[in-house]
Amino acid sequence: MTGYLDDIRVDPSEIAAQEALYGPLTQSIRSLIDAAIRTEVDSEDIAGATAALTQVASLLRARQIDGSYGAQPSVTGVQRSWASPVIGVRNPIAPPLILEHEPDGRVWARFRLGAGYEGPPSLVHGGVSALILDHVLGEAVHASGHWGMTGTLTLRYRRPTPLNRPLRADARIDRVEGRKVYADGSISDERGITVEASGIFILPTGYAAAR
Amino acid sequence: MTGYLDDIRVDPSEIAAQEALYGPLTQSIRSLIDAAIRTEVDSEDIAGATAALTQVASLLRARQIDGSYGAQPSVTGVQRSWASPVIGVRNPIAPPLILEHEPDGRVWARFRLGAGYEGPPSLVHGGVSALILDHVLGEAVHASGHWGMTGTLTLRYRRPTPLNRPLRADARIDRVEGRKVYADGSISDERGITVEASGIFILPTGYAAAR
Numbered sequence: 233m234t235g236y237l238d239d240i241r242v243d244p245s246e247i248a249a250q251e252a253l254y255g256p257l258t259q260s261i262r263s264l265i266d267a268a269i270r271t272e273v274d275s276e277d278i279a280g281a282t283a284a285l286t287q288v289a290s291l292l293r294a295r296q297i298d299g300s301y302g303a304q305p306s307v308t309g310v311q312r313s314w315a316s317p318v319i320g321v322r323n324p325i326a327p328p329l330i331l332e333h334e335p336d337g338r339v340w341a342r343f344r345l346g347a348g349y350e351g352p353p354s355l356v357h358g359g360v361s362a363l364i365l366d367h368v369l370g371e372a373v374h375a376s377g378h379w380g381m382t383g384t385l386t387l388r389y390r391r392p393t394p395l396n397r398p399l400r401a402d403a404r405i406d407r408v409e410g411r412k413v414y415a416d417g418s419i420s421d422e423r424g425i426t427v428e429a430s431g432i433f434i435l436p437t438g439y440a441a442a443r
Numbered sequence: 444m445t446g447y448l449d450d451i452r453v454d455p456s457e458i459a460a461q462e463a464l465y466g467p468l469t470q471s472i473r474s475l476i477d478a479a480i481r482t483e484v485d486s487e488d489i490a491g492a493t494a495a496l497t498q499v500a501s502l503l504r505a506r507q508i509d510g511s512y513g514a515q516p517s518v519t520g521v522q523r524s525w526a527s528p529v530i531g532v533r534n535p536i537a538p539p540l541i542l543e544h545e546p547d548g549r550v551w552a553r554f555r556l557g558a559g560y561e562g563p564p565s566l567v568h569g570g571v572s573a574l575i576l577d578h579v580l581g582e583a584v585h586a587s588g589h590w591g592m593t594g595t596l597t598l599r600y601r602r603p604t605p606l607n608r609p610l611r612a613d614a615r616i617d618r619v620e621g622r623k624v625y626a627d628g629s630i631s632d633e634r635g636i637t638v639e640a641s642g643i644f645i646l647p648t649g650y651a652a653a654r
Contacts, residue, residue, distance in 0.1 A: 253486050254479070260496035261475050265535045267503035268465070268472055269512050269526050275464050281499050285471035288492050288499075292478035300557065300606050301480050302564035315480050315561050317568055324476045325536050325559050346511070348536050350526050353513035357528055358593035359577030366570030381603070382569035387596045395511050 254322045261324035269347045318367035338404045339372045345395055356393040361419050365429035369415040372403035373433045378413045380433035393426040411435040465533045472535035480558045529578035549615045550583045556606055567604035572630050576640035580626040583614035584644045589624045591644035604637040622646040
């Protein structure tokens with residue numbers, strides 16, 4: 233099994249070209265998600281928009297892979313993350329987070345969350361914080377050269393996380409015990425930590441521990 | 444503070460009319476999310492789709508609320524949930540789950556998750572399971588006549604959750620201790636439980652406990 237740092241093995245110019253093609257498509261759908269929640273245009277315009285969007289979806293579906301993105305045997309390297317609901321270049325559900333890796337293994341990202349991620353009024357949905365933290369902790373595990381699926385994840389909500397404000401996610405691994413990697417992380421706003429997470433990531437049996 | 448069962452106080456025919464208007468718009472964008480991940484049409488068609496979608500987003504933004512949906516003082520009752528990233532009629536991020544309430548307080552939903560919710564190949568992202576369970580446990584808390592924000596949420600991943608298969612989420616409250624409501628739940632596939640969750644939901648100070 234390969235770790236995160238082995239992932240970069242596809243021609244970088246091809247990756248950049250595909251990102252330039254799919255990135256704006258994904259971004260236009262992110263804008264539609266936000267607009268669909270916030271629009272106040274009249275019912276004729278809503279119906280017209282619906283018809284136009286349905287037509288574009290048909291055009292995109294004229295040729296498509298069977299099933300999900302990651303299941304394609306051809307998808308390797310950095311493209312593996314493109315369908316991610318947290319960081320995916322091709323997934324409009326993803327805010328997306330753009331992860332930064334520190335030499336000491338810490339992983340972090342700055343981001344904002346808008347109308348599509350709301351729980352209580354003006355606040356980030358607690359489950360969205362959980363989604364993000366699961367992913368960022370998992371990335372810290374990968375960045376350390378390990379690989380594993382989430383075994384246990386515990387979230388402590390210290391105070392509400394605001395929508396439409398600068399946020400930051402941080403994660404690092406704490407220790408490795410056999411097949412278990414322990415990772416910690418948090419989401420912060422400008423005033424400090426809002427949600428803490430700790431997780432145990434487990435290498436499925438059948439895989440040797442990396443490195 | 445009101446509980447879930449007090450929420451239905453808007454004219455039902457108006458609610459139905461709005462759902463009939465916004466539901467298909469949201470569904471067309473859900474289809475686009477899936478299509479954007481899976482499409483293999485050529486780059487000219489991608490560029491054409493991007494331009495068309497950007498235009499529709501502008502049309503929808505011609506008149507829109509400021510900020511997020513839930514922050515509008517006019518939004519009450521069942522419409523409060525329409526922006527939810529788990530059950531929202533107006534949120535394309537939501538699969539959506541359609542929650543069923545049992546007389547004994549249990550809450551459950553049947554659903555499937557497609558390409559937009561992928562973590563490891565062909566499997567549901569662990570953070571997506573966390574998002575769904577946070578929401579469904581919270582709904583069980585509301586259904587019991589209480590209200591609270593997530594304080595602690597613990598997820599135990601027993602085995603992988605498959606994409607594109609029938610899934611089910613279940614939740615119920617276990618007990619109430621002062622301002623704390625303890626809830627449990629799970630996601631299951633056809634073979635049984637894949638992820639278990641337990642949460643403590645806390646009534647923020649300043650609100651009296653409901654009922």
